[in-house]
Amino acid sequence: MFDRRPVTVTDEVAIVQGRTAYPDRTYSDLWVIRLDADDRCREFTGCWMEHPAPAAG
Template sequence: MASKGAEWVAGYIAAWESNDPEQIGALFTDDAVYRTAPDAEPRRGREAIVAGWLEDLDDPGTWSFDWTILDEHDDFVVVQGRTEYPAEKDYLNLWIIRLADDGRATEYTEWYMPRPHGD
């Protein structure tokens, strides 16, 4: 059986692939906080998270994402990933996620670092 964190990341990737507002919203609690960087102004609440996602979406088929869970304890998950945009850029990612008992995120923060394309 997959961990709660692995299930959440799989759901995130499915929402990223579809950009479906219902799939995106299903990942987060009503009062969730979503940070696109540690010092970014957070998106607060499911509606703001969905709206922000749709304003800044990646088109399906324009990226790939490989990931692993570095640490998971109760409601706390740390994910390391690499996002590749074959046409333009690559990033190393670190996600910190806090999950509610029902598996939805109450808090999400992303760190990312650009990498030379194709390295």
């Protein structure tokens, strides 16, 4: 499963927050997309963080 939502969008940058879930792990994602004058991506930075596994019990 993959969910995403824009956090902010301007003429020069878009920031997107996401969540990617696999059967055995889940990640939070953050994308920073810098746009040129033609609204094309000129720079992309993607960061992710794995969620801790649920406690057994």
